[in-house]
Amino acid sequence: MARDTFTKAECLYDRYVRKTKVEPDQVSTHYCPGCGHGNVHKFVAETIDEMGLQDRTIFISPVGCSVFGYYYFHLSNVQAAHGRAPAVATALKRAHPNSIVISYQGDGDLAGIGGNEMLHAANRGEPVTMIFINNAIYGMTGGQMAPTTLLGMKTATTPAGRTARNEGGPIRVVELLSKLDGPVYLERVALTDAKQIYRARAAVRKAIQNQVENRGFSLVEILAPCPTGWKMDPVDARHWIEETMMQVFPLGVTCDRTKEIAPSEAKPVPFVHTDLRALLDIEDESEGFAPNRTHSEGVERGVRLKVAGFGGQGILLLGQGLAECGMGDGYEVSWLPSYGPEMRGGTAHCHVRISERPIGSPLVAESDVLIAMNRPSLERFLPDLVPGGTVLYDSSLIPDGVARSDVRAVAIPATQIANELGSPRTANMVMAGAFARATELFTVDHLKASLPRFVKAKATLAVNETAIDRGAAHMEKLLETVMT
Amino acid sequence: MKLMKGNDAVVRGAILAGCRAYYGYPITPASEIAESSAIYFPRVGGTFLQAESEIGAINMCYGAASAGQRVMTASSGPGISLMQEALSYAAGAELPFVLVDIMRAGPGLGNIAPEQADYFQVVKGGGHGSYRMLTLAPASVQEMCDLTFEAFDLADRYRNPVVVLADAFIGQMMEQVEFPEARHELPEKPWAVGPEAERRDNLISSIYLEPDDLEAHIRKLYAKYAVMEREEVRYESYLLDDAEQVLVGYGIVARVLKTVVDDARRKGIKVGLLRPITLWPFPTQAVAALAKQAREFLVVEASMGQMVEDVRLAVSGRVPVRFHGRVGGNVPTVREVLNLLLPHDAGTGANPITGSKAPEEAIHG
Ligand SMILES: Cc1ncc(C[n+]2csc(CCOP(=O)(O)OP(=O)(O)O)c2C)c(N)n1
Ligand code: SF4
Numbered sequence: 034m035a036r037d038t039f040t041k042a043e044c045l046y047d048r049y050v051r052k053t054k055v056e057p058d059q060v061s062t063h064y065c066p067g068c069g070h071g072n073v074h075k076f077v078a079e080t081i082d083e084m085g086l087q088d089r090t091i092f093i094s095p096v097g098c099s100v101f102g103y104y105y106f107h108l109s110n111v112q113a114a115h116g117r118a119p120a121v122a123t124a125l126k127r128a129h130p131n132s133i134v135i136s137y138q139g140d141g142d143l144a145g146i147g148g149n150e151m152l153h154a155a156n157r158g159e160p161v162t163m164i165f166i167n168n169a170i171y172g173m174t175g176g177q178m179a180p181t182t183l184l185g186m187k188t189a190t191t192p193a194g195r196t197a198r199n200e201g202g203p204i205r206v207v208e209l210l211s212k213l214d215g216p217v218y219l220e221r222v223a224l225t226d227a228k229q230i231y232r233a234r235a236a237v238r239k240a241i242q243n244q245v246e247n248r249g250f251s252l253v254e255i256l257a258p259c260p261t262g263w264k265m266d267p268v269d270a271r272h273w274i275e276e277t278m279m280q281v282f283p284l285g286v287t288c289d290r291t292k293e294i295a296p297s298e299a300k301p302v303p304f305v306h307t308d309l310r311a312l313l314d315i316e317d318e319s320e321g322f323a324p325n326r327t328h329s330e331g332v333e334r335g336v337r338l339k340v341a342g343f344g345g346q347g348i349l350l351l352g353q354g355l356a357e358c359g360m361g362d363g364y365e366v367s368w369l370p371s372y373g374p375e376m377r378g379g380t381a382h383c384h385v386r387i388s389e390r391p392i393g394s395p396l397v398a399e400s401d402v403l404i405a406m407n408r409p410s411l412e413r414f415l416p417d418l419v420p421g422g423t424v425l426y427d428s429s430l431i432p433d434g435v436a437r438s439d440v441r442a443v444a445i446p447a448t449q450i451a452n453e454l455g456s457p458r459t460a461n462m463v464m465a466g467a468f469a470r471a472t473e474l475f476t477v478d479h480l481k482a483s484l485p486r487f488v489k490a491k492a493t494l495a496v497n498e499t500a501i502d503r504g505a506a507h508m509e510k511l512l513e514t515v516m517t
Numbered sequence: 518m519k520l521m522k523g524n525d526a527v528v529r530g531a532i533l534a535g536c537r538a539y540y541g542y543p544i545t546p547a548s549e550i551a552e553s554s555a556i557y558f559p560r561v562g563g564t565f566l567q568a569e570s571e572i573g574a575i576n577m578c579y580g581a582a583s584a585g586q587r588v589m590t591a592s593s594g595p596g597i598s599l600m601q602e603a604l605s606y607a608a609g610a611e612l613p614f615v616l617v618d619i620m621r622a623g624p625g626l627g628n629i630a631p632e633q634a635d636y637f638q639v640v641k642g643g644g645h646g647s648y649r650m651l652t653l654a655p656a657s658v659q660e661m662c663d664l665t666f667e668a669f670d671l672a673d674r675y676r677n678p679v680v681v682l683a684d685a686f687i688g689q690m691m692e693q694v695e696f697p698e699a700r701h702e703l704p705e706k707p708w709a710v711g712p713e714a715e716r717r718d719n720l721i722s723s724i725y726l727e728p729d730d731l732e733a734h735i736r737k738l739y740a741k742y743a744v745m746e747r748e749e750v751r752y753e754s755y756l757l758d759d760a761e762q763v764l765v766g767y768g769i770v771a772r773v774l775k776t777v778v779d780d781a782r783r784k785g786i787k788v789g790l791l792r793p794i795t796l797w798p799f800p801t802q803a804v805a806a807l808a809k810q811a812r813e814f815l816v817v818e819a820s821m822g823q824m825v826e827d828v829r830l831a832v833s834g835r836v837p838v839r840f841h842g843r844v845g846g847n848v849p850t851v852r853e854v855l856n857l858l859l860p861h862d863a864g865t866g867a868n869p870i871t872g873s874k875a876p877e878e879a880i881h882g
Contacts, residue, residue: 051720053727089712091584094722103720109710111583112722114606117576120568124540124580124588125710127564132584132712150576153569304537305562309699312560313529315519353691357520360693366520368691372546372629393776395690396769398850486520 042078044087049104063101067267069168069224069257070099076234077135077164078106080241090133091125093118095147097139098172098259116147119154122161130299133244134161141171144180144204151206155250158215160299162240163252165206167221168259169278176262180204183281188262203281207254211287217249219288223256225275229284239291246296256282335364335388336472337397339414342406342427344381347461350487351404352383354465358483359387362475367395380410387474402472404464405431406447415440425467427460443471443511450503456493459500466504470512477505518695523661524549524591524688527617527681528557530665531589535700536615537563538588540577542570542596545629546685547619550591571596575603575616582612583721585709587669591617593685594627594635598643604678605644608738609723613672615665617681619688620819622846630846631685633768636823639680640796647735649742651679651749652796654767658692664794666697671749673704675741682796684819686769686848742798751794752803756782760789762858763807765828766817767793769848774817777854786858796824804831814838815857817849 041047064071081090087108094102096115103110109132113121122136143151143165154161170188171177177190181203185194195203207219218240222233233255240251256278258270265273310316340352349370356366369384384397403418405411405426418424420439428434428444435442445467451460469480481498488497521529527550531539539554551567558565564581568574574590581588592600597618607614618639622632637643640652651671653664661683668679710719725731753771756778757763766774771792781788791807793800808814813836816825825840832838841857843849 053725053730088714088717091710091712100724103722107717109712109716110720110722111580111710112610112720112724113579114576114602117572117579117603120573120576121580121583123566124538124564124577124586125584127566128538128581128584128586128588129711149569150573153573302537302562302564304535304703306535306699306701309533309561310696313532313557313696315529315696317518353520356691360518360520366691366693368520369686370689372685372689392692392772393779394773394851395686395692396773396848396850398852 042075043082044090044107045074045078045105046107051104052101062105064098065261067258067260067270068098069166069255069259072224072230073164073166073233073237073255073257074102074105076230077137077237080234080238081108081133084238084241084245086133086241086245089131090135091129093122093125093134093136095136095138095142096173097142099137099139099166100173102137116142116145117150118142119147119150119159119163122163123154123157123159126159126161129301131301133241135164135241136161137164138166139172140165140167140169140179140181144206148180152210152213155210155252156213156215158217158250160244160247160249162244163250164237164240165252165254166257167206167254167282168257168262169203170259170262172259172262176264181206181282183277205282207252207287210252215250216252216288217290217294218243218251218286219254220286221254221256221282221284223274223279223284224258225271243291247299248291248294248296254282256284333389334474335386335390336401336474337399338385338387338402338404339382339397339400339417340385340404340406341380341382341410341414343410344379346381346406347458348381348406349383351461351465352385354462354480354483354487355468356385356387357487358469358475358480361483361486362479364388364474365390365392367392369395380413382410382414402468404468406460406464407431411435423471425464425471427464443467443508445504445507447504450507451500454496454499454503456496456500459497462497462500463504463507466501466506467508468504469501470505470508477501518693520691521658521694522549522689522691523655523658523683524619525553526658526662526694527591527665528553529694529696530662531615531669532557532561532563533697533699534587534666534669535703536587536589536669537561538581538586539563539565539590540568540574540581540588541590542568542574542592544593544596546621546631546688547591547593547596547617549688550617550619571599572603575600578614578616579603579607579610579612582607582614583610583710585706585711587614587673587703589615589617591619593619593621594623594632597635597638601638601643602645604650605642605646605648606723607678608644608648608650609646610721611676611738612678612721613669613676615668615672615679615681617665617683620682620684622844628846629685631769631848632819632844632846633684633770634820634823634844635682636796636818636820639682640799640824648738649677649745649797651675651677651745651798653679653681654794654796655681655683655687656768656771656792657687658690659694661687662694662696673706675745676708677741682768684768746798749795750798750800750802752800753790753792753794754803755790755792757789757791757807759787760807760810761812762786762788763811763814764788764790764817764854765793765804765814765824766790767796767824770817770819773849773851774854776851777858780851780855781858788858793824799827799831801827801831804828805833808832808835811836815841815854817841817854819843819848
């Protein structure tokens, strides 16, 4: 079969060396006679030559008949999965803003399987050039229906003709995209006669020029013949575009904001690798730590703690604060929260472990200490407290106490104290103070010194300190009562 | 040192490793990775973009990796399912990038609680074709940082996607982390595409039309995977020297099992833990060696049994391999696993540690 051949543009290969088997005299393409892809390849290549962009261009081959675009274009080339070229183009361009990224796709690829990628790349206004070959059919796979197939058109998968009721009508891409704010330039052209081909070439040139000037997203839709898929000879195919396709897909510009956007130069991104610790908020804080704890002889110190209450009580922060303080004191710590929608309006709890030894399971299935800030939490987690364990509960909200006699139950009126301080949200820190005093894992002073590491609002530091003091003092009083 | 969430540590590890592009799509329990990335990538002159879908995100990774950038994305079960096609393309086109999977419970929408049931789709390959992905399984927040950091080196060394496979608990929990020194220089990638004359011949593609060519390409990939199997296997042994029973688990489960080992050892039961750190390549030889010494294996997972298949292959029928799994967001507990450890009292049938009489209850598979 006779094949189309290209008059060689500089950025088209003379011999198709990227083909697996290159015969010495191989100069013809894999496209069928009269196929539109050949035309478009040729003038895309010529435009790249004219504009001197061969070394800057990255060409994306899609899945479809033009999957082998890279055989012909002597350019940096990326072959993308079916429909995903706009996503690939997005990242290529962002990695190399000074490159010229040309995404070349058929209608199945761009408007069918890749509709979402196309829509969003356009909507983001990615400053790339998209060449869209609309041949109203799936060429590569043997002539099945495309999103752009005309109503009534017979294809391998619409043997009786496409119907609006079953398949919907053809998608008009440049009209659709023109409703978005992202694109800068959208035009539909056709490969019918010399005049139209000249226009098509001008449109492609403009779409690439826009990228050179960094103006934004440009897409050219090209009505192109697929004589094989349409079962027509090449001449009839061109007539059919003019007489039938163009009735459904009118030629013209649907968006042109080129003039509204000043040209600029896209610069390569420098690789920043200094001062990373400051930029990433990971500067070593150990200097601020005060490991004033002496390692205990014999008995291993540590706690398996469960903190629970309702969302909004600062339950997770309370647990985190105790872990922070423990870490500052040289303990191994872990904090594991309840997370996700469960927390919205509902209960919140966290597992905290503070230990002198590396921590195995961070899950606290059995707790040594339970901090319960409301009744449902107390009921849910009290059974998991080990015999002889300690429960600190907010007696302002749980007035009727704890129904277990084998544990140490400590009533802290945390909410009441916090209200007295004029800051109801500090009930959690009242509990933290009581915890520090009760367990003596770390000092109350150290807990206060740790506050800035987990309380972000600096204005509240003072009242949180007071809350810790009040909680610790309350605990102190209870301990004295027990002693005497 | 810093107290930090696993998901946040991933982002720090990535940026310190020289990653400068993040493309992602939100999903609990991985969203903090995207949210942290949205803060920190722009700060270091990098790219952060919320893509239109996980399909978009992973194909953006494909593009950025083609351009030679260190790039990553993160997701969880349903999102990882959507990414499989591109992972196959990336393995075929030999593109390095890092994917972090913070596993949640499935199938379907399941729920947002932790599970380990993405093992099959990640370790065995949920995409089409013959390919492998190096898979790292952190079990602490420190490892979330360190393994993510190293994942970029491994991805570049082998020109292959690398997956950090963690579960929701490892992602959500906070522990202390020490951070590695930042990478100031990244490996050259002469094969990548870009706006330079010398890259004009470069082609990123997974197509080999001729069967012989494709077979040669796949064999080349497998030669590479064979090197990974030789060089990259990692695991942690915990009190295995004299172990008669070997526990096997990864991620959060391995943490639970460590406590099990400690508790059981206190009672004089000779049990140890093998924690695979690379799930692929799997520590097959280590398991096989233990099969000569141990009386039995107990594999524990937050799934209905996925990694257990690899353990069984390695043990090759030499000794019994039992399995215990919890699913739906429940994680096996210390007590449950202790119940499964022998010996049970001959007379009463009770477990010497927990007193439980019904060890079989929790066994599946
Ligand atoms: C995920 C996936 N689904 C289906 C295919 C099969 N396939 C290859 S090309 C193609 C259609 C391409 O049609 P179009 O984009 O219109 O390009 P043309 O061949 O007409 O140039 C299809 C369905 C594939 N490669 N990948
Ligand atoms: S099938 Fe159609 S689109 Fe494909 S090469 Fe032939 S004519 Fe061109």
